[in-house]
C-alpha cells in the first residue's frame with residue numbers, strides 16, 4: 001500500500017493550528033511537521049493538547065485557526081487510506097474475533113478479504129497471539145485486546161502511522177513487542193508518530209521529538225538537541241594532593257565543588273552548553289592529573305521534559321539556534 005511521494009513532502013504538517021473548547025485554547029498556534037520515514041515522538045504532560053493536535057491532523061476535528069495537511073493536502077478519504085491511527089480511546093467490537101476485526105479494518109482501508117485475513121493471521125502469530133486468532137475480543141485480556149487494536153492500525157501497511165499513547169496499558173514484554181513492531185514498520189519505510197509519557201521509549205525509538213505544554217510547542221528537534229538543553233557535568237577523582245582546580249585554571253573548565261575523603265580528592269565540573277564531559281577528561285589528562293575515576297553525567301530526557309513543560313514563561317517555540325535563552 002506504500003505509495004510514492006516526493007521525498008520532500010511531509011506526511012503530516014500542522015501549520016499555526018489552534019483549537020478552542022468553550023473559549024479555552026487546547027492548542028495554541030502549534031506548527032510542526034513529520035519528515036518522511038522518521039519516528040517522531042510527540043510528548044507532553046496530561047492535558048497538553050497532544051490528542052487534540054493529532055485529531056486535527058487527521059481531520060477528526062477541524063482546527064479553529066491554521067491548517068492540517070496530510071501528504072500535502074487537507075485530510076480526505078484518499079490520503080486517510082494511507083494512514084493508520086490508534087486513537088487514545090480504545091474500543092473494539094467485543095463479539096468479533098481477533099482475526100476478523102483486523103481483517104475488517106484492513107477492508108475499510110481498501111484491502112480484499114482474503115489478503116486482509118492472511119495478513120491478520122500473520123501479524124497475530126508474529127506478535128504472540130497465534131493461539132488467539134479466533135478468540136473473541138471479549139475473551140482477551142485488556143493488553144491482548146490493545147495489541148489487536150494496534151495490529152488493526154497497521155494491517156494495510158500505511159505510509160503514516162499515528163499512535164496515541166500506544167504503550168499505556170501494556171506490560172514490559174508487550175511494550176518491547178510494540179517497540180519491535182514500530183522499528184519494523186519504520187524499516188519498511190513508514191513514518192511513525194507516537195505520543196507517550198514514557199521517556200525511555202521516546203529516547204530509544206525516536207529520531208526527533210516535538211514537546212508541547214499547555215497547548216504550546218516547547219521543543220522541536222532531535223534527541224541530541226533535546227539533551228543538550230541541559231548541560232552535562234563530570235565527576236573526577238584524583239589521588240594524592242594533586243590540585244585539579246589549579247591544573248585546569250588555564251582551560252575553560254571550572255571546578256564547581258570538591259571534597260576530600262579517604263579515597264582521594266573528588267571534583268565536580270559543571271559544563272556549559274555544547275561542552276562534553278570527554279573534553280574535561282582530556283584536559284585533566286593533559287594537565288597530568290592522577291585520575292582514579294571519571295564519571296560523565298548526561299541529562300536524561302526526563303529532566304529535559306520536566307524543564308521544558310514546567311516553565312510557565314518558556315518561549316513557545318524553542319529554536320535550537322537560540323536555545324540558551326530558553327533554558
Ligand SMILES: Nc1ncnc2c1ncn2[C@@H]1O[C@H](COP(=O)(O)OP(=O)(O)OP(=O)(O)O)[C@@H](O)[C@H]1O
Nearest residue numbers: 021022026044045046047048049050051052053088
Ligand atoms: N472535546 C473536548 N471538549 C472540551 N475540552 C476538551 C475536549 N478535548 C480536549 N479538551 C481539553 O483540551 C485540553 C487538551 O486535551 P488533550 O486530550 O488534547 O490533551 P493530551 O495532551 O492528549 O492529554 P493526555 O496525555 O492526558 O491524554 C484539555 O484541557 C482537555 O480537557
